[in-house]
Amino acid sequence: MSTTSTPDNLELATTAREMADQAPAGSLEKAVAGSVAITCATTRTYQEAIDVLGGIQPVEVRRPAIEFLERLAVAAR
Template sequence: MSTPKTRDNLDLAATAREVADRAPAGSFEKAVAGSVAVTCATTRTLDEARDVLRGVVPVEVRRPAIEFLDRLAVDNP
């Protein structure tokens, strides 16, 4: 059994951008994934990305964005 590994922010940003690109224009999913993509591309660490996402507006996107980041952060091979 292998242990999960944490992915780096640029990898997380690329994955989130792929999800955002596949989501319908104007959708909630696109807003959440896009927020995570931009945040990960402009921060160095996962903790820093989480801190930035805690300030996401609108508030309705904030929690799902943090949850999406947490799901992306752990890569289970």
């Protein structure tokens, strides 16, 4: 995926934060969306965010977080 065709990281962060706020407390959905929101808010590019998410712990959150960010980016185009 090209970084030129992806939305701004701050837009992705805002969307992810909204979804995290709506997710049930303690749920995997909340952890995933929250992780993506923080990562996108603190990185400059989509690819940098993907790279950072690749190191997320616990591992059970890593793959869903990357997949969630990919879906957000596609939906925001």
